[in-house]
Amino acid sequence: MASPVDLRRCQVLGLAGTAFLALGGETAGALPVRDLLAPANVHAALGLVGAYFGLVLLIAAWVLLGRLVRGAEPPTPRDLLLVFAVWAAPLLLAPPLFSRDVYSYLAQGAMVDAHMDVYAHGPAQLGGPLADEVAPLWQHTGAPYGPVFLAVASGLSGLTRGEIPAGLFGMRVVALLGVALMAAALPRLARHSGADPAAALWLGALNPLVLLHLVAGAHNDAIMLGLLGAGLVAALGRWPVLGAVLVTLAALVKAPAVLGLAAVVVLQVRAGRHPAQAVCTTVLATAATTVAATAVAGTGYGWIGALDTPVSPHNWALSSLLGRATGAVLARFGSDLAPLALPAWHVFGLAITAVVVAAIWSRLRPRPVYALGLSLAAVAAFGPAIRPWYALWGLFLIAAAAPTTSVRQRVAAVTGVLALATLPSGGPADSGQLMLAVSGGALAVVVLWQAHQAAQAPALERTA
Secondary structure, three states: OOOHHHHHHHHHHHHHHHHHHHHHHHHHOOOOHHHOOOOOOHHHHHHHHHHHHHHHHHHHHHHHHHHHHOOOOOOOHHHHHHHHHHHHHHHOOOOOOOOOHHHHHHHHHHHHHOOOOOOOOOHHHOOHHHHHOOOHHHOOOOOOOOHHHHHHHHHHHHHHOOOHHHHHHHHHHHHHHHHHHHHHHHHHHHHHOOOOHHHHHHHHOOOHHHHHHHHOOOOOHHHHHHHHHHHHHHHHOOOHHHHHHHHHHHHOOOHHHHHHHHHHHHHHHHOOOOHHHHHHHHHHHHHHHHHHHHHHHOOOOHHHHHHHOOOOOOOOOHHHHHHHHHHHHHHHOOOOOHHHHHHHHHHHHHHHHHHHHHHHHHHHOOOHHHHHHHHHHHHHHHOOOOOHHHHHHHHHHHHHHOOOHHHHHHHHHHHHHHHOOOOOOOOOOOHHHHHHHHHHHHHHHHHHHHHHHHHHHHHHHHHO
């Protein structure tokens, strides 16, 4: 078991980090429109510095905790879950951070509650205070989410009666339930994959991206991943029908989870079922769940056509970057093909994704959890849109099934970079905001270095 003193230091350092994040978010977060401050406002500037100060402290606490997990006496999964609860506590009542998507969720839930076609119309059709909170790009865009999530959002809308503070808190509670399912699934998936449950929890649940984007940002990816993890655990426990049902429910939150059905089939075959029987069982369970969930939600099947939701013009997915660059070059030479560059690169990206996923399953079929994690990572990497929290699609399962410590370390390094990639407001950064963010992070590095030097001083005196 890890030293109680070392574990307590990690708890306190991470708690300080999330506390500064929550405080900084009060003026620099994704606030309701009426509370938004101009970036040049002194309170917004101080909030941004404080938020990045806290963010670097949180990353440092997570890295130190990882060293304990890899040590001779690692903390138990129960210890790690307690650390997560301590770190997450300040974020529960903080304003939304790093994204305004939660306002879209609330507006879409209100639309379903008002019997509007959420796939044919954007939140502008709803009007009122909730619609005003949605970013202009998505005001006239149909929902890309499945009926399961929209049913949850609609129920929450009815409970909160359209009140924004209550709705934000409700969405955060729903996201926390998803994270709880993730944390419950990780140790079981790790044992099945021959991995360390504590290391899986450290990378898959205590990850800064989980705290920043699933807890603080209240993204519905938490529900998708929680149901996906629960479905895989059910399939491992020889309940393949329940596994297929839960994975289908995850896909009816967000579509990428549909790849989990391949893992359910492979797990059945490994348990001794004939491949044809495994496929038939999974297809029937998926079809029945889809029909039943859609009927209960009452939203229809418009979500299938809504999967081509427009991509933000500022999106930095690889295929989008290449598409914009190619289009700019063609436009400069006066080519009529310039408008086709972006969609062509998106199609190419999807084709590459299909090839990569097929190669992964061809090589790693005996390790379905790991294969699924890599496949979801490929979908996020080569798809037409990417956000930092999309990395969690694959990271969650890679954390449970990574074959070596070096794989986890590389994934952790990517996590640290992505955690710093988004402003607390969720908007694009100008040069002034970048300078403030760098200043906050640099201040945290100085404080951490001074604390390290102070801790080393007594040891140096003893050896002198």
